[in-house]
Amino acid sequence: MELPVIxxxxxxxxxxxxxxxxxxxxxxxxxHLPDHIRAKVQDHPCYxxxxxxxxxxxxxxxxxxxxxxxxxxxxxxxxxxxxxxxxVSELLTPKQAINKVLAVAAEIPQMTVLGIAGPGDPxxxxxxxxxxxxxxxxxxxxxxxxxxxxxxxxxxxxxxIAKHNIDHVTITINCVDPEVGAKIYPWxxxxxxxxxxxxxxxxxxxxxxKGLQMLTDRGILVKVNSVLIPGxxxxxxxxxxxxVKAKGAFLHNVMPLIAEPEHGTYFGIMEQPEPTPxxxxxxxxxCAGDMAMMRHCRQCRADAVGLLGEDRGDxxxxxxxxxxxxxxxxxxxxxxxxxxxIIEQLEAxxxxxxxxxxxxxxxxxxxxxxxxxxxxxxxxAEHFGHAKEFLIYEASPSGVRFLSHRKTxxxxxxxxxxxxxxxxxxxxTESLLDRNIRVLEGCEVVLCSKIGYEPWGKxxxxxIAPNGEHAMEPIEEAVMAVYKEIAATGKLSPAADSKKVx
Amino acid sequence: MALQITQSCVNCWACVDVCPNDxxxxxxxxxxxxxxxxxxxxxxxxxxxxxAICPIEMAIVNExxxxxxxxxxxxxxxxxxxxxxxxxxxxx
Numbered sequence: 001m002e003l004p005v006i007x008x009x010x011x012x013x014x015x016x017x018x019x020x021x022x023x024x025x026x027x028x029x030x031x032h033l034p035d036h037i038r039a040k041v042q043d044h045p046c047y048x049x050x051x052x053x054x055x056x057x058x059x060x061x062x063x064x065x066x067x068x069x070x071x072x073x074x075x076x077x078x079x080x081x082x083x084x085x086x087x088v089s090e091l092l093t094p095k096q097a098i099n100k101v102l103a104v105a106a107e108i109p110q111m112t113v114l115g116i117a118g119p120g121d122p123x124x125x126x127x128x129x130x131x132x133x134x135x136x137x138x139x140x141x142x143x144x145x146x147x148x149x150x151x152x153x154x155x156x157x158x159x160x161i162a163k164h165n166i167d168h169v170t171i172t173i174n175c176v177d178p179e180v181g182a183k184i185y186p187w188x189x190x191x192x193x194x195x196x197x198x199x200x201x202x203x204x205x206x207x208x209x210k211g212l213q214m215l216t217d218r219g220i221l222v223k224v225n226s227v228l229i230p231g232x233x234x235x236x237x238x239x240x241x242x243x244v245k246a247k248g249a250f251l252h253n254v255m256p257l258i259a260e261p262e263h264g265t266y267f268g269i270m271e272q273p274e275p276t277p278x279x280x281x282x283x284x285x286x287c288a289g290d291m292a293m294m295r296h297c298r299q300c301r302a303d304a305v306g307l308l309g310e311d312r313g314d315x316x317x318x319x320x321x322x323x324x325x326x327x328x329x330x331x332x333x334x335x336x337x338x339x340x341x342i343i344e345q346l347e348a349x350x351x352x353x354x355x356x357x358x359x360x361x362x363x364x365x366x367x368x369x370x371x372x373x374x375x376x377x378x379x380x381a382e383h384f385g386h387a388k389e390f391l392i393y394e395a396s397p398s399g400v401r402f403l404s405h406r407k408t409x410x411x412x413x414x415x416x417x418x419x420x421x422x423x424x425x426x427x428x429t430e431s432l433l434d435r436n437i438r439v440l441e442g443c444e445v446v447l448c449s450k451i452g453y454e455p456w457g458k459x460x461x462x463x464i465a466p467n468g469e470h471a472m473e474p475i476e477e478a479v480m481a482v483y484k485e486i487a488a489t490g491k492l493s494p495a496a497d498s499k500k501v502x
Numbered sequence: 503m504a505l506q507i508t509q510s511c512v513n514c515w516a517c518v519d520v521c522p523n524d525x526x527x528x529x530x531x532x533x534x535x536x537x538x539x540x541x542x543x544x545x546x547x548x549x550x551x552x553x554a555i556c557p558i559e560m561a562i563v564n565e566x567x568x569x570x571x572x573x574x575x576x577x578x579x580x581x582x583x584x585x586x587x588x589x590x591x592x593x594x
């Protein structure tokens with residue numbers, strides 16, 4: 001899919017969660033959707049790439065029980081220092097959840113979406129899940145409700161989902177072949193028995209597919225999440241993408257497997273490799289031919305609060321919420337003003353969106369170049385050693401498009417200068433820097449506001465050209481400027497021998 | 503006869519919802535089974551429901567202290583790996 005460059009300076013972003021400006025958020029990213037669906041997702045941060053800069057979401061952890069086991073999950077989930085699906089700090093009763101949602105909605109008017117996503121499976125906790133939804137739809141009718149599920153119990157609750165006005169459902173579908181599924185799911189709890197092996201996967205897949213069809217038949221929006229597990233379902237996910245699209249899912253979100261031994265999961269302990277950023281991107285690109293792909297997912301916790309990429313959960317622990325006075329009637333008025341103003345700005349921006357430049361001044365046969373950007377709020381703003389994530393852009397003769405974000409580990413402890421002087425623990429620091437450089441594999445340029453001497457040398461040695469010339473410039477403009485500079489040297493013409501810029 | 507919940511329990515509520523006798527109750531540090539109510543599901547189900555849904559190995563034991571879900575039985579992680587990561591222990 002072709003994603004044209006748009007200028008996307010955040011109007012209402014207050015220290016927003018996403019550090020990119022465009023995130024490939026062309027309004028056209030969901031352009032194939034009918035108008036009534038686009039209207040539904042325009043303020044949903046998890047579904048609309050554009051919306052995630054302005055609108056926030058929250059999850060309430062009211063659903064602890066699960067009815068299946070996934071090899072990437074460990075049910076000992078109580079950890080406050082991690083950000084990944086299935087992890088929460090504080091389990092809530094439905095009553096506590098309502099109080100929390102009302103408090104957050106009053107405090108963060110951009111919060112438009114409430115999801116129940118775990119830490120177990122929401123539909124394996126039907127009483128707690130639907131009580132929460134029922135009360136919220138009465139007391140906070142301006143909040144969109146959504147639920148995510150493994151799909152096993154989905155067919156039996158589709159009517160209940162429709163009744164509570166839940167119009168967004170996410171199903172995690174990792175396979176459509178039971179033989180593949182048996183390598184991902186060791187067991188399910190089904191009809192009062194624990195079932196294992198291929199039979200378990202067969203039942204799960206059958207229920208997921210049935211539930212997906214039932215939801216789309218009722219006009220409920222379905223997004224499909226898939227976890228990319230190299231060697232197990234990587235090739236297979238292309239087929240999954242085709243099938244879920246045919247059944248009416250409107251968005252496919254392929255996420256990388258998280259498998260660290262210290263998480264205690266089967267895949268972690270058995271040293272199942274995580275996909276490299278390149279593997280993930282290649283698969284997303286392969287699936288994109290069939291289906292709208294989501295690339296801005298940050299794989300958040302089951303109790304996350306705020307814009308995607310930020311978590312303000314600590315501001316809303318139950319002890320703090322218990323002493324908050326919430327006048328929701330008044331909050332709703334304020335919320336409406338804020339939402340209207342954001343939508344107005346988005347619409348104005350769409351109206352102003354520049355048509356795709358016909359001629360970028362780059363030869364039409366120049367090859368595309370991947371660049372990594374240490375960005376913040378849409379500009380090249382971060383010091384190389386301070387970047388928590390790099391935004392990966394592709395520049396080509398047809399423009400600049402956002403591809404993905406890649407997480408790093410901070411190796412620079414926040415000293416004023418970066419480089420050889422601030423290394424505290426030589427061994428550990430070096431390996432982190434090397435690791436971060438590996439994260440940038442496939443990129444030919446890295447744009448940042450500043451960079452130290454040592455990483456500069458290592459980047460060049462790795463064939464990645466460091467560039468600090470565009471500090472504080474809008475990301476897309478900086479990427480295009482660098483692309484033009486490279487093109488002008490002739491290194492991008494098909495005849496050029498060198499594949500690398502650096 | 504009654505089953506018991508051990509310190510391995512992670513308080514995920516799964517067993518509470520499927521117990522046909524309402525025998526499982528919340529307590530600190532973990533859920534417990536009321537041995538006056540537990541029937542091990544005899545007459546209701548072919549297998550004890552708490553043990554059939556419990557995601558945690560070694561969390562439910564019978565009167566002899568035997569694990570209904572022994573180490574490795576749910577995750578498939580080999581015993582030697584469980585030992586290496588400190589996730590293995592003898593019957594209670």
